[in-house]
Structures are given as structure tokens and as C-alpha cells.
Amino acid sequence: MNGASPTRVLVADDQTVVREGIVMLLGLLPGIEVVGAAADGEEAVALVERHRPDVVLMDLRMPRCDGVEATRRIRAAHPETEVVVLTTYADDDSLFPALQAGARGYLTKDAGGDEIARAIADVRSGAAGLSPQVQLRLLERLAEGAGQATAPGASAGAPGGASGPGTGRPGELPDGLTAREAEVLALIAEGLSNTEIARRLFVSPATVKTHINNLFAKTGVRDRAQAVAYAFRHGLTGTQQ
Structure with missing residues (x-):
């Protein structure tokens, strides 16, 4: 310590x-x-x-x-x-x-x-x-969700035009997340700390903290564990930028 x-x-x-x-x-x-x-x-x-x-x-x-x-x-x-x-x-x-x-x-x-x-x-x-x-199970759950999202008819447009979890159009991020916020969320789901995320994205830790505060507010999650669950539930991991 x-x-x-x-x-x-x-x-x-x-x-x-x-x-x-x-x-x-x-x-x-x-x-x-x-x-x-x-x-x-x-x-x-x-x-x-x-x-x-x-x-x-x-x-x-x-x-x-x-x-x-x-x-x-x-x-x-x-x-x-x-x-x-x-x-x-x-x-x-x-x-x-x-x-x-x-x-x-x-x-x-x-x-x-x-x-x-x-x-x-x-x-x-x-x-x-x-x-x-547990990480493996989360990845398997993600793969299962991705398979359902790309199954025939899954993106054909349900009533109201929704085509994925929390989205209105194909490729649209849920809850108004920006591409950078989704990227930070994916790295949180990988288990990275703020400092590690900052190194990965070549930004300052303060910038990372701002992105995290913003995405927490938009998604309604209270902490990083809930953010991980949210990321896997919505398919927002390193495989989706």
C-alpha cells in the first residue's frame, strides 16, 4: 500500500x-x-x-x-x-x-x-x-447480446424505430453518450483505472474524470460496477467504438 x-x-x-x-x-x-x-x-x-x-x-x-x-x-x-x-x-x-x-x-x-x-x-x-x-461471463453475455442484436429482424425497425438497447437508430449511442464517453465507458468495463484510461487515450486524468462524471450523469449509474453492467448490457465495450 x-x-x-x-x-x-x-x-x-x-x-x-x-x-x-x-x-x-x-x-x-x-x-x-x-x-x-x-x-x-x-x-x-x-x-x-x-x-x-x-x-x-x-x-x-x-x-x-x-x-x-x-x-x-x-x-x-x-x-x-x-x-x-x-x-x-x-x-x-x-x-x-x-x-x-x-x-x-x-x-x-x-x-x-x-x-x-x-x-x-x-x-x-x-x-x-x-x-x-466473471470477466469471461460478462464477455459471453456481451456476445449473446450482440448476436441477438444482429439476428434477422433485430435491426429491421421495431415500432418507434428502435434498433438496439436504448437507441433510436442503428449506430446511435444510448442516453446521449458521445463517442469519447462510450470509449471511456468501454475502458472502465475492461477494469482500467482513471490513470490507466488517461494513458490509453493520451489525455489527462482530469479529462478522464470529466468524461466519467458526464457519462455517469447521462446513464444514471452510481459507480464503476454499475457502469460495467451498463456497458455490457448495451454492448459498449472495446469491440464498439
Whole structure:
């Protein structure tokens, strides 16, 4: 962490042996301080209020309040606290609701200590902390959406002239995004930080931040994880400029 204060992490998992194992693992990682452990989403919300951690490692399937609802409540009340999902499940019904609720990272429980540490560091720096399996699923979902969009009759003009997600004409970007904003959004979906986007586009980080603020306002997303979900939902990735 380059001499900075340790990242304060809260763990939420309803299985005692798993929860204690994660806490023990995190205790061995440099630059990380575990500030609490919750047995369900309700307790996770309460402990975030008490300890104000930097990152929550959140299981999804928990009693009383599941991980998606807990993530939504935490991000709404404490937007400075990032959420990384750590779960057994990587199916669409688990993945996309978690990202839409505000999670910026998503790992499966076969992740090692290095991968967990990297995801925690990534979300703290403003990037997405997604496992390779999750990134692959997002790309597959994109390909499925692109296939539907180019299927016979898909662009033939439904009533009202719509020809794609959120668009009115072929090639038109949704929600009034400019070509540059769509390009920045695609790079966010790749998991790049503001600094990395600035290098890629040969602009200043301040310019990148302006583009991000503008595209967030136009699309109605609250954070980078929702921006990633939006980008894949609308087919706005590196394959579309």
C-alpha cells in the first residue's frame, strides 16, 4: 500500500468455518486490517455503520438479509465503502444483481489470497475487482447480446424505430453518450483505472474524470460496477467504438 494506512476490511459470511478462514487468511496479507466479521447481511450493515470499513467481502446467500440487499443498503448509506462479493456462485442470477446493487468486485471462493488482495486493492483504486471467470461471463453475455442484436429482424425497425438497447437508430449511442464517453465507458468495463484510461487515450486524468462524471450523469449509474453492467448490457465495450 506504499506506506499508506492499511485497508480496513469487514467479512460477511454465514458459514462460521468459512468466515473464520477468510479472516485468518486476510490477517496474513500485508496492508489489510480486519475490523469485523458478520454472520449475515443484517449484521454486515450494522457493522459497517459501526466500523466504517474501506471494503466489505460479501457472501451472497445468507439468512435474514442476503448479500445483494446488504450491498445495496451499504452502498446507499456509505458510498465510500466498497463491496467485493466473495461467493460460491457465478451464475447470471447472482452476478448481475450484485453488480447492479453496487458491488465493484466479484470473486468466487476458489480465489487465492493474492487474487483477493488484488481485488481489494483494485476497488480501492477505483477499478473493478473481477475474477477471470466473471470477466469471461460478462464477455459471453456481451456476445449473446450482440448476436441477438444482429439476428434477422433485430435491426429491421421495431415500432418507434428502435434498433438496439436504448437507441433510436442503428449506430446511435444510448442516453446521449458521445463517442469519447462510450470509449471511456468501454475502458472502465475492461477494469482500467482513471490513470490507466488517461494513458490509453493520451489525455489527462482530469479529462478522464470529466468524461466519467458526464457519462455517469447521462446513464444514471452510481459507480464503476454499475457502469460495467451498463456497458455490457448495451454492448459498449472495446469491440464498439
